[in-house]
Each structure stands twice: as C-alpha cells, then as structure tokens.
Amino acid sequence: MRVALPLQQTVTRYFELTGNTAAINSVDIEARVQGFVESIDYRDGMPVTKDTQLFGLQRNTYQAQVDQAQATLASAQASQVGANQEYQRQLNLSKQSVTTQTALDSAKATLDQANATILNAQASLDLAVINLGYTKVLAPFDGIVTAHLVDVGALVGVSGPTKLATIVQTDPLYVNFNVSEPQVLMIKQAMAKEGHTFRQTDLPTIPFEIGLQSETGYPFKGHLDYAAPQVDSSTGTLSVRGIVDNKERALLPGLFVRVRVPVGHDDKALLVRDDAIGTNQQGSYVLVVGKDDAVEQKLVKTGQREGPLCVIESGLDAGDWVVTEGIQQAIPGNKVAPEKVALDAVAAASTSNNGALAIDVPKPDAQKADTTQSDATKSDTAKSDTP
Numbered sequence: 001m002r003v004a005l006p007l008q009q010t011v012t013r014y015f016e017l018t019g020n021t022a023a024i025n026s027v028d029i030e031a032r033v034q035g036f037v038e039s040i041d042y043r044d045g046m047p048v049t050k051d052t053q054l055f056g057l058q059r060n061t062y063q064a065q066v067d068q069a070q071a072t073l074a075s076a077q078a079s080q081v082g083a084n085q086e087y088q089r090q091l092n093l094s095k096q097s098v099t100t101q102t103a104l105d106s107a108k109a110t111l112d113q114a115n116a117t118i119l120n121a122q123a124s125l126d127l128a129v130i131n132l133g134y135t136k137v138l139a140p141f142d143g144i145v146t147a148h149l150v151d152v153g154a155l156v157g158v159s160g161p162t163k164l165a166t167i168v169q170t171d172p173l174y175v176n177f178n179v180s181e182p183q184v185l186m187i188k189q190a191m192a193k194e195g196h197t198f199r200q201t202d203l204p205t206i207p208f209e210i211g212l213q214s215e216t217g218y219p220f221k222g223h224l225d226y227a228a229p230q231v232d233s234s235t236g237t238l239s240v241r242g243i244v245d246n247k248e249r250a251l252l253p254g255l256f257v258r259v260r261v262p263v264g265h266d267d268k269a270l271l272v273r274d275d276a277i278g279t280n281q282q283g284s285y286v287l288v289v290g291k292d293d294a295v296e297q298k299l300v301k302t303g304q305r306e307g308p309l310c311v312i313e314s315g316l317d318a319g320d321w322v323v324t325e326g327i328q329q330a331i332p333g334n335k336v337a338p339e340k341v342a343l344d345a346v347a348a349a350s351t352s353n354n355g356a357l358a359i360d361v362p363k364p365d366a367q368k369a370d371t372t373q374s375d376a377t378k379s380d381t382a383k384s385d386t387p
Contacts, residue, residue, distance in 0.1 A: 001323060001325065001326030001329055001330060001336050001337070001338050001339065002323070002324050002325040002326060002338065002339045002340075002341050003288075003289050003321040003322060003323050003324060003338040003339070003340055003341070004272075004273075004321065004322055004324050004340065004341050004342060004343045005318065005319065005320070005321060005322070005342075005343070006270040006271060006272050006312065006316060006318060006320065006322060006343070007270070007271045007272070007309065007343040008268055008269070008270055008271075008318055009269060009271065010265055010266065010267050010268075010269070011265070011266045011269035011271070011304075011306060011311055012262050012264075012265055013190070013262065013263050013264045013265065013266055013303075013304070014260045014261060014262055014263065014304055015179070015183055015187075015260070015261045015263055016258065016259070016260050016304070017177045017178070017179065017258075017259040017260075017261065018177065018256065018257070018258060018259060019175050019176055019177030019178075019210070019256075019257055019259045020175070020176055020177075020254065020255065020256055020257065021173045021174065021175055021176075021210075021244075021251055021252065021253050021254060021255045021257060022173065022174040022175070022176055022253050022254070023168045023169055023170060023173065023174070023253040024169050024172055024173060024174050024243070025140075025141055025143065025167075025168070025169035026166065026167070026168045026169070026253070027140055027141075027166065027167055028163050028165075028166050029054060029055070029137060029139075029145070029163070029164045029165045029166065029167055030161040030162060030163050030164060031055070031057060031134075031137065031156040031157040031161060031162040031164055032134045032157065032161055033057065033062065033131050033134040033135060033157050034155075034156070034157040034158055035057040035058035035059075035061065035062075035135060035155070035156065035157060036057070036058045036153060036154065036155055036156075037055060037056070037057060037058075037150055037151065037152050037153060037154045037156060037164075038056045038057060038058055038059075038152065039055065039056035039152065040054075040055055040056075040148050040151075040152060041053045041054055041055065041056060042054050042145055044145070044146065044147040044148060045144060045145070045146065045147065046144070046145070047142070047143065047144050048139045048142070048143065048144070048145055048167070049139065049142050050138075050139055050140065050141050050142050051138050051139060052138065052139045053136050053137065053138055054137050054138065054139055054145060054164070054165065054167075055136075055137035055148075055164055055165075056135065056136060056137070057134070057135040057136075057137065057156070057157075058135065059132065059135045062128065062131050062132040062134075062135055063132060065128040065131065065132070066125065066128040066129055066132050068128070069121065069124045069125035069127075069128040069129075070125055072121045072124060072125075073118065073121035073122055073124075073125050075121075076114065076117040076118045076120075076121040077118055079114045079117065080111070080114035080115060080117070080118055082114075083107070083110045083111040083113070083114040084111055084114070086107045086110065086111075087104075087107040087108055087110070087111040089107075090103050090104045090106075090107040090108075091104060091107075137164060139167055140167065141167070141169055142169060142171075143167045143168050143169040143170065144167070144168050144170060145165050145166070145167045145168075146165050146166045146167075146168070147165065148164060148165050149163055149164055149165055150162065150164055168253060170246055170249055170251070170252070170253065171245065171246040171247050171249065172222070172243045172244060172245050172246055173243070173244055173246045173251055173253060174225070174241055174242070174243060175208075175210055175222065175241065175242045175243070175244055175257065175259065176239070176240075176241050177240055177241075177242075177259045178235070178237035178238065178239055178240065179237060179238045179240050179261075180236060180237055180238075181231055181236045181237065181238070183263075184231065184238050186263060187263050190263050190264030191264075193264065203223070203224040203225060203226065203227060204223050204224065204225070205223070206223060206224045206261070206262075207221060207222070207223050207224075207262065208221075208222055208223065208224060208242050208259060208260065208261045208262075209221050209222075209259070209260045210222070210244060210257045210258060210259050210260070211257065211258045211260075212251075212255065212257060212258075213256060213257075213258070218258065218260050220244050220245075220246075220250075220251065221244065221245075222242050222243050222244030222245065223242060223243060224240065224241070224242045224243075224261075225241050225242055225243045226240070226241040227239070227240050227241075228240070242259075266311075269303075269311050270311070270312045270316055270318060271306055271309040271310065271311055271312065271343070272286060272309065272310060272312055272316070272322050272324075272343070273308060273309060273310075273322075273324050273343070274305060274308055274309060274310040275308075275324075276322055276323060276324045276327065277300070277302060277310060278327070282299055283299055283300075283301075284299070284300050284301070284302050285297050285298060285299050285300060286298055286300055286312075286316060286320075286322050286323070287322070287323040287327060287330045287332070288316075288320040288321055288322050288323065289321045289323060289330075289336060289338045290320075290321075292335060293335050293336055293337065293338060294333065294334070294335050294336075295323070295330045295331060295332050295333065295334055295335075295336055296332060297332045298315055298316060298320070299315050300312050300313075300314065300315035300316050301313045301314040301315055309343070321338065321340065323338070324341070324343075
C-alpha cells in the first residue's frame with residue numbers, strides 16, 4: 001500500500017462551460033438586378049477570396065443603358081456650352097446697355113437649366129454603371145461558398161433579390177456561451193483580489209480554451225471579444241463571446257463545444273491522484289493513514305482536473321497521507337503498513353505526458369512490481385466497493 005502527501009502548488013482556476021461556434025460572417029449572395037445567369041464562376045464548397053466573381057449575369061441590357069446615359073450626358077454638356085455662350089453674350093451686351101434685362105435673365109435661366117440637366121444626366125450614368133456592376137456578383141469577404149441555388153440560364157431578380165448561394169467566413173470563428181450570475185460575481189471577486197477592475201476594453205487580454213466533445217483537453221485557444229452589458233434577468237446569465245483562430249478549418253460553425261475560462265489563481269491548492277478519490281452516497285472521499293497507521297475516510301470537495309491529479313477544495317489537510325495504491329486493502333479503522341511516496345512525479349507526468357499517469361518509484365524486485373501492478377488495476381473498482 002502506498003500513501004502520499006497532497007501536492008501543493010499554484011493552480012489556475014477555470015470555469016468549465018458549454019458553448020457553440022458561430023461564423024464571424026455569413027451572408028446570402030443575392031442577385032440585385034434582373035437578368036439571366038450566364039456563368040457560375042466557383043466550385044461549390046470551395047474557399048474564395050474577397051472580390052472573387054461568383055456569378056455572371058446578363059450584361060448587354062445594362063451596358064446599353066450605360067451607353068444611353070453617356071449619350072444623354074454628352075448632349076446635356078453640349079447644350080450647356082451653348083447656354084453658357086448665350087449668357088456671356090447677353091451679359092456683355094447688358095454692360096453696353098444694348099440689351100434688355102429680360103433677355104439677360106432668360107439666358108441665365110437657360111444656363112442654370114443646362115447645368116441641372118448635366119447633373120441629372122451624370123446621376124443617371126452613375127446609376128447605370130452601378131447596375132452594370134451588379135451583373136458581376138462578387139464575394140464580399142474571404143470565405144467558403146455553399147452550393148449554388150440557381151443554374152446557368154435561370155432568370156433571377158424579377159420580383160426582388162434572388163438568393164444565389166451563401167458565403168460563410170470560418171476563420172476566425174466566434175464562440176458564444178453564457179456565464180451564470182454567481183460565476184460573474186466570482187470573476188469580479190477574483191479580479192478584485194488580484195487588484196484588477198473588470199472593463200470591456202480588457203476582454204481581448206482574457207484568454208479562453210475550447211475542445212470538441214470527441215476530444216480530451218482544450219486544444220483550441222482564443223480570447224474574449226464581447227460581454228453583454230447586463231445580466232439577462234429571465235435566465236440569470238450573461239452572454240459572452242470569444243474569438244478563436246481556425247486557419248486549419250478544424251472547426252465548423254454551429255458545433256457544440258466545451259469552454260474553459262480562467263478566473264484566477266490559487267497559490268496553495270492541494271492536489272491528489274484522481275484515481276485515489278472514491279464516491280459514496282455522502283459524496284467524494286479519500287482514504288488517509290493517520291495516527292498509529294490507522295486508515296480514516298475523509299469526505300472532500302473536489303475541484304477541477306489537472307492531468308492525472310484533481311484539486312481538493314476542502315476536507316483535506318496538507319499533512320494528510322492519502323492512500324494512492326492498494327486502496328482495496330485500506331479499510332477504515334484498520335491498521336496498515338504504508339509505503340510513503342511523493343506526488344512530484346505525477347505532477348511532471350501531467351504536463352509531459354498529456355495527463356498520462358506515470359509514477360517513477362523504484363521496485364526492488366520483480367515480485368513487488370507484479371503486486372504493485374495488481375493493486376493499481378484493482379483501484380478502479382475500489383472506489384465503489386469502499387464504504
């Protein structure tokens with residue numbers, strides 16, 4: 001039977017929550033002018049860059065409108081030249097007192113009308129150019145375009161905008177989750193303890209991690225981006241959003257994810273092996289060897305996992321020798337002959353082996369090694385068998 005003192009070290013406290021990924025941009029690609037689809041210029045589901053042409057619509061009608069507007073503008077400019085010349089002639093004659101004020105006023109009105117006609121013709125030309133530009137449907141940002149919803153030759157934009165496809169930006173991604181009211185208060189208290197005041201401008205400096213349901217750990221890292229200015233009184237939660245990089249496109253919008261957000265540090269946290277913790281109707285417990293080598297059961301409150309270790313929030317003292325192996329032999333009230341070991345090797349394993357349990361303890365002979373392996377195998381069932 002082996003016993004070890006709890007490992008005391010600094011631990012970052014986390015809130016473990018659930019959330020959903022969401023596209024940072026998602027826009028329906030629509031035909032804004034009427035016409036036949038002449039080309040589809042992308043492959044369904046493939047990434048595209050901003051301003052890439054996705055669809056080509058019928059252009060001849062809108063090109064003709066541009067040409068017509070240019071001709072109208074040219075005609076208005078010619079009329080404006082003649083009106084300006086007449087006004088200048090009438091102005092000179094007026095200075096020589098050889099024309100009437102009525103004639104001068106009439107020339108001035110004609111010039112003003114010509115100038116207004118030019119402005120109107122220029123606006124018509126600009127509108128025609130804009131409509132011609134709408135015949136090239138471009139990607140508004142980098143993203144992935146869904147399957148096209150219309151085929152070449154289809155008439156679109158007859159009674160309004162026609163949806164052609166959807167473009168989704170998947171890098172980076174939003175992660176939306178909710179924080180309960182007690183957790184919000186705990187975050188504020190933790191920040192106040194460390195001498196900080198929560199401000200919206202500090203959100204980009206707060207990291208968070210996410211993991212998929214099929215994964216262990218939290219391999220994707222990002223930072224917070226937004227927190228609602230008030231708690232929703234109907235749900236008692238605060239809406240929070242973060243941003244995570246997704247350059248490899250390992251994540252998809254709409255996924256259910258596990259979220260972990262740091263909320264402070266505990267400089268003197270106590271950790272024990274996770275497989276040394278049992279459960280019964282009263283809750284979680286550990287077996288400790290006390291005075292006179294007698295086994296005692298202690299009810300504990302467990303915290304977060306740290307690799308193969310688990311944080312004990314209450315119920316355990318730093319000087320308690322916790323039974324880590326041979327638990328099936330540890331019956332509360334009985335005396336045992338424990339072998340004392342250290343948990344430092346376990347802590348090293350939690351960071352170097354991704355949480356794999358690896359305790360480097362010398363084994364004097366092969367028989368003892370076999371016995372130790374048997375005890376470790378049986379320890380899983382001891383959690384439920386120990387009263």
